[in-house]
Structure formats: structure tokens, C-alpha cells
Amino acid sequence: MNKTIANCKVQMPTLPKDMVMTKNHNNDIEDEEQICGVLITDCIIENQCSEKVEFKQVRFRNVIFRDVIFQRSDFEDVIFENCDLSNIDLSDSILSKVEFINCKMVGINLAESSFIDISIKGCTGNYSNLRYSQWKRAHLEESQFRCSDFQNMKLKDINLVEVNFDESQMSGATLKGIDMSDCQIHGIGIRAEDLEGLIVSPLQAVDLSKFLGLVIK
Template sequence: MNKIAIQKPNIPENLQTADFHDAVTQDDVISMHLFEDCTICGEDIERLCVEKTVFRNVVFIDVSFRHIELTDVIFEKCDLSNADFSGAVIHRTSVKQSKMVGMNVAEATLRNVSFEECHGHFSSFSYSNMKQVRFDHCACALMQSECSNTVLQQTHFDGCELEGASFTGTSLQNMDISTCRFEQLHVSLDKLKGCKIAPEHAIAFARALGAVIV
């Protein structure tokens, strides 16, 4: 499997550790900060702009950052469960070893984004546009999640759990999901031409075609 080349976040050295409230400017911009070993709770900021920033071991509780803009950002060992990032624009961003259960990234634009060893039951990427995006060894990256009516260009899934995920209305043509795990996948049959799967996936696709396995 040929991996997609992803531009890494451009993060300066010696970032300044900050409190979230102190770091947000009057224009709702956060730039060149390190947030570490803390909790961000109850924040509701639309069109927040975050750049050249690292979140490390941060827990997000009841946060809504609709239409957030993330450029050159790293989330490492964070808990983003149920965070609302709908309508986001995300570029050169890395999410590592983080929890994304129920995270809402619907109607977002993702470019040069990587998700590594993340957990994300019930997350939503529906109606998003992804290009040069990687999901690597995400044990539950898209399990029971929504990826419906999504544009996937140069998007790579390697060793991910896709059980019960919905890709209805989404083209998987010429994509390689052969290293992923699933017994049931919700797909649009007219958008599967050239999709590469493993032999054990054939039963799931046969069921999608209406075949009865005996």
C-alpha cells in the first residue's frame, strides 16, 4: 500500500505555555502557544483561529468551536470527545493518540491532516471534503461513525477499525481499505469500482449486494 504524503505541522520551538483564556485574543485568535496537562471546559467560540500551537494531554469538555480554523496544530494524547468542530477548516494538523468519541467534524475541509492511533466511536465527518488525509492504526477511528456524502481525495486508511461505519453517498473508488477491519460497512454500491479490499471483506460486500451467506 502506498502511503499518502502529508505535510507536517510547522511548529516553532520553545512555545509559550499559556492558559486558554489568556491566550485567546480579542479577535479570537490563538497563535504559538502550548497547552499542556489541562482542561478546557464549556467554551463556545465560533470561527476561532488557531495556528502554530500544540495541545498536549488536554481534555476538552462541552466545547463548541464551529467553523474553527486550524493551521499547523498538533493534538497529542488529548480527549476531544463530543467536541463540535463542524464547518472547520483544518490544514497541516496532526491528531495523535487522542480520543475523539462523538466528535463532530461534519461539513469540514481537511488538507494535510493525519490521525494516528486515535479512538473515535460515533464521530462524524459527513459532508466533509478531505484531501491528503491519513488515518493510521486508529483502533476505533471510524467505528459506527458517519462519513456519508464525503469527498475523499488522496485519503488513506491503514489498519483502522471501520465496523459499522457509514460511507453512503461517498465514493470509495480506487481506495485501498484492505488493511482495515470490518464485518459490516454501509456503502453505496455504485461508488465502489476499484475499491481494494481483503478476501475476508468479501462477505461484507456480498451482504451489501443482498446476497444471503449460508
């Protein structure tokens, strides 16, 4: 049985007990290649540009991704642990049962991607591009996503714990029912119509009142 995060019923990745380990995976990765059932650790993956790559039951540990593009790819039952994914391009991809633990994700491009059962803990994802992405069942905890682009995101069953969204763009995102009361949202870009149903703290409500044209004395 898969482990779950109770608050939003996120299913965690399921990996085989005996995984083939490799410390060198910088061979050219071809379009539509399948990478399955391996532990990739302590290496640099660089200068890769491929589409429709399938990663299934893969654990990346202490991996640096440099100048990497994996557009329109599939990630299923995948764990990224202590990895540097800065500026990687995973746009228009599908991520299902994927966990990010203590990763650097600055400037990551996940625009127009689909996320199902995602866990992000202790990560730094400032300046990320998640525009037009779709999220269903996700848990984000103690992570940084300052100055990121969340415009027109579709969100459902999202649990947020101490996430910093300061100065991020969120106009057009479906925020109804999302609880951001435990997050930092100072200076976010948002429209009045996007605030309907958003759950915030009293102090956050005062800060967001300017989008409703209110003057608080």
C-alpha cells in the same frame, strides 16, 4: 522543509522551536480570536462556545476539552497529543496540516469540515460525525472509528493502516481508489454504487457481496 508521510504525501505541522507554554487557557475565547505560536498543556478547556477562531502553530498536549464548540474555525499547523476531544463540536471548520496523536475523539463533530494534510494515529473516534466533510491527503493509522457517520464524504489521497470502521455509515462517500484492505469494515452501511473502485481484501469482498445481490455458495 516540512516532513511528509510518503504513502500519500501528507505534509506534517510546522511549529516554532521556541513556543510560549501555558497550563491555563480556560479564559473565554472570543469569536474570531487568534491563538498562535503557543504550547497549551496539562489543562481543561471547558464551557467554550465560539465561532471563527483561528488556531495557528499550536500544540495541545494532555488537554481535556469539555463542553466546547469551535464551529467554523481554522486550524493550521496544529498538533493534538494525548488530548480528550470527546463530543467537541468543530463542524464546518478548516483543518490544514493537523496531527492527532493518541487522542480520545469519541463523538467528535466534524461535519461539513475540510481536511488537508491530516495525520491521525492511535486515536479512538467511535461515534464521530464526519458527514459531508472533505478530505485531501490524510493518513489514518491504528485508530478506531466504529459506528461513525462518513456519509457523503469526499476523499482523495487517503492512506489507511489498521483502522476499525465497523458498523459505520459510508453511503455516498467517494471511495474509488481508497484501499481498505487493511481495515475492519464489518457491518458498514453502504450502497452498491459506492463500492466501485474500492480496494478490499478477498474476505472483505465476500462480506460486501451482499450489497451487489450476490449469493455465494
